[in-house]
Amino acid sequence: MTGQVGIVLVSHSSPVAAAVAALARGLAGGGPCAPILPAGGTPDGGLGTSAELIAEAAEAADRGAGVALLVDLGSAVLTVKALLAEDGELPAGARLIDAPFVEGAVAALVTASAGGDLDAVEAAASEAYTYRKA
Incomplete structure (x- = not known):
């Protein structure tokens, strides 16, 4: 794949998804x-x-290198999984990323913006689970 990885933030709340995108x-x-x-x-x-x-x-969001989908809660996961199961519903290379919503979005965007491929974006976002706050 060529191009840049795109990111989609799936939340139950439009304002939350927009705010996390702006923060990232x-x-x-x-x-x-x-x-x-x-x-x-x-x-x-x-x-x-x-x-x-x-x-x-x-x-x-698709720029030809895949799309990383980060989700907030349960039914968002189910909705994305259902879309991934239906051929043609999402762009080729779309992937559900298991990561914290806020920290994962920031890590994913930094990595994608630096030219990281979808595997690197997924790894960076998933690694956010290890960030300690205390």
Whole structure:
């Protein structure tokens, strides 16, 4: 694959997904960033997850090197897994990443922006589980 890894943040809340994307962009160093798009809530602005919003964000984030999908809670995981199981619903190379939502998003964006491939983005995001706060 060529291009840059895109990132989609799947949350039950549109404001949460948008805020985490903005935070990640702000902490990524100020230079050009890989695409990071929120896919939060339902189309009518409610709480929940939307396969349609996730698929649209993944398509928009796709730059040819895969799309890392980070999720917040249970049904977001199930929705992404269902999309991955349906051929053609998500871009080729789309992958559900097991990582903390906030810390993983920042690590994924920094790595993708530096040119890391999808495996490197996944490793960086997943490594965020080991960050100690005390």
